[in-house]
Amino acid sequence: MEYTVQKLAQLAGVSSRTLRYYDQIGILTPARVNSSGYRIYGQKEVDRLQQILFYRELGIALETIKEIMTAPSFDAEKALKEHREQLLEKRKQLDLLITNVEKTIASTEGRMDMSDQEKFEGFKKKMIDENQRKYGKEIREKYGQETVNQSNAKLMNMSQEDYEAVTKLEAEVREALAEAFATGDPAGEQAQKAAELHKRWLTYYWTEYSKEAHAGLAQMYVDDERFTAYYDKEQPGMAAFLRDAIHIYTGQK
Amino acid sequence: MEYTVQKLAQLAGVSSRTLRYYDQIGILTPARVNSSGYRIYGQKEVDRLQQILFYRELGIALETIKEIMTAPSFDAEKALKEHREQLLEKRKQLDLLITNVEKTIASTEGRMDMSDQEKFEGFKKKMIDENQRKYGKEIREKYGQETVNQSNAKLMNMSQEDYEAVTKLEAEVREALAEAFATGDPAGEQAQKAAELHKRWLTYYWTEYSKEAHAGLAQMYVDDERFTAYYDKEQPGMAAFLRDAIHIYTGQK
DNA sequence: ATTGACCTTTACGTTACGTCAAGGTTTATC
DNA sequence: GATAAACCTTGACGTAACGTAAAGGTCAAT
Known part of the structure; x- marks a missing residue:
């Protein structure tokens, strides 16, 4: 199955501009361009885009995704298993946030007391980095x-x-x-x-x-x-x- | 309890730059500034920041958050209950993504066939109805x-x-x-x-x-x-x- | 032959900050 | 009581990942 920009964009739920941008930065180049200069994507590109979106969903910068995926040691299946773990981790964090909002509702109704710390639980997904930044200064963390x-x-x-x-x-x-x-x-x-x-x-x-x-x-x-x-x-x-x-x-x- | 920028930033897991930016765009102004011009945040601001972060987590633009929260009709408790609903919705979407990655693993192992459509399930954002009903009012207007x-x-x-x-x-x-x-x-x-x-x-x-x-x-x-x-x-x-x-x-x- | 939905490149705009820079303030230590 | 360390301030420029608009070529269907 071959796709033009718009077709692939619709399939994946992104904009055509996004695909052009991905081509521009070299993270997802079309299988070929036809005689009129149109981008044509094939099966390999569909799968690669899926991988990219998994990484993106996890908050990885496109530049980093590119490095990871173009490395000769890249193993698609291993990456997918890693995605699964990360997504489960993200789910756990979401559950924390949901607990937080429920506790907050209870506290506004006077059914509960909450410390200021508790009020920000679940937002912390970056707190580990933040903690490390406290110690070091830049590349370090x-x-x-x-x-x-x-x-x-x-x-x-x-x-x-x-x-x-x-x-x-x-x-x-x-x-x-x-x-x-x-x-x-x-x-x-x-x-x-x-x-x-x-x-x-x-x-x-x-x-x-x-x-x-x-x-x-x-x-x-x-x-x-x-x-x-x-x-x-x-x-x-x-x-x-x-x-x-x-x-x-x-x-x- | 009173907080300086850095203190509040640490508590909430954001940067001090973020708090200054929030002050600049008028979405979270400090309770007062002391004689040396330092920003001092109080209890009300802590709670407001928590609300802002809930909205932000749901992908709402800061400008929109500001409009929502400064509207005279804004009801904090109702907002929290909406947050809960939205977060549960987000979790459902995450579960879709997790199912997706598991199916994809199975398909790379040849245990399953997957259509191209299926490969992108869970990536597409929903929330359009919410967007329409709650946050799109002034755009419409x-x-x-x-x-x-x-x-x-x-x-x-x-x-x-x-x-x-x-x-x-x-x-x-x-x-x-x-x-x-x-x-x-x-x-x-x-x-x-x-x-x-x-x-x-x-x-x-x-x-x-x-x-x-x-x-x-x-x-x-x-x-x-x-x-x-x-x-x-x-x-x-x-x-x-x-x-x-x-x-x-x-x-x- | 025209229309209208496609496609292209170029280029400037936007959001939510990150990251200096230059300087004033507070606190801890010698 | 000096001084350094660790805060704070206001600019102001940089950035990622696109959105958006302009100007124009292509393709299928009327």
């Missing part, structure tokens, strides 16, 4: 560390191989870091190797690497107690040591 | 029927054909109604034909038809002066006549 290992792996739609590679790399970083820490020299060979491994680990998550961002993340390892706890688990002072090594590696400061 | 038809057509993502059909139907309703009005009998053949045409017109906008809702809308044509004005334009009493005809048609009352 996005590219943080431990939650990222799982949640971003999902978001990036990593393959099993990638996930294994990244987990292995993480172990290597820790190992190299332990060795380096024993030398006590953040500028030494061992420490610089650890910094480089850390960078390679990072590139699995970051779409583009910059020294500044890398240095910033390193600083956060010291500033944010949750990360400090993670790195200092074995040896106190490890987080600060890693920061110093990375700062030297990136040539910052 | 300002720009008249033609633009309302157009904006609704866009909302429903109607095709040109549909739009034409709906415009034609509307003319037929008026014509049949004028004829019926001349007979003076709301139970007569002419009047019942007008009621049926009116129902057909409605089904272009409503995702599901019910006699109760139809009867309710008819009553509103009499209660709301703007609708009354529209129907009584040619003949005073036409709105009431249409209501009676529809009430008989639907078997209500």
Whole structure:
């Protein structure tokens, strides 16, 4: 089955402008254009649009959706299963909101007391990010560390191989870091190797690497107690040591 | 309890910029500003912000929210009950989407066949009737029927054909109604034909038809002066006549 | 041959904020 | 009692994901 813009738009419940925009930003290009320049969409595009709409429904930016879906490791079926989980999560949040509105009705009728905090329960879907913003400043909450290992792996739609590679790399970083820490020299060979491994680990998550961002993340390892706890688990002072090594590696400061 | 911008922002899970913007557009002004020009919010503002966020969650534009909430007829408790209904509606739509994703998974696994239409079930927004009845009043008032038809057509993502059909139907309703009005009998053949045409017109906008809702809308044509004005334009009493005809048609009352 | 619903590109407009910038205020700490 | 950190203020420009309008080509049906 082939569709023109308007036909596909009607089928999917979006506007034709939306489809043209999606073509423009390269997230959904037509199967072909006919001799008059009309966009013609086929079965593959229908399915791709469906995927896009699932991501969009979950509040993912189009640019991000594009990155996810054009990655060579993208697996449509895995993505769908992820959608299902996210949608169920969204449903749970909606239920929270419904509880909230019911409690609020009860409280306006004097049948109940409500704290100010309770009044905003269920709106919080972003509160986790907000909480993290309280600690860090920018890229950090996005590219943080431990939650990222799982949640971003999902978001990036990593393959099993990638996930294994990244987990292995993480172990290597820790190992190299332990060795380096024993030398006590953040500028030494061992420490610089650890910094480089850390960078390679990072590139699995970051779409583009910059020294500044890398240095910033390193600083956060010291500033944010949750990360400090993670790195200092074995040896106190490890987080600060890693920061110093990375700062030297990136040539910052 | 009094809050500064940041405090309230944290409580509600929004940014301080958002609160300043809300002040700027006049949808949520602080209770007072202190001697240094700081915004100070009180209990009333907390509750108002909660209401705003409920509306926002339902996808209502801030400008519209403002109009709704500053209207003298605004009733907070009634609004909350509407929120509950709308949220339940939203949950139903979410469930549709979840069913969709599950069917899609099954179809990629070859356990099921899916039509292209089915692939987009749950994405399309409904709420058009609400839009029409509650939030579209001033749009209707300002720009008249033609633009309302157009904006609704866009909302429903109607095709040109549909739009034409709906415009034609509307003319037929008026014509049949004028004829019926001349007979003076709301139970007569002419009047019942007008009621049926009116129902057909409605089904272009409503995702599901019910006699109760139809009867309710008819009553509103009499209660709301703007609708009354529209129907009584040619003949005073036409709105009431249409209501009676529809009430008989639907078997209500 | 015309009409009217399609399609195209170009381009400016809109909403709900995010993100500096430049500067004043409050609070905690040395 | 100075000073830094952490607030607050008002601009003002940036953005995402389209909406909307303009100017014009295409296609099917009358």
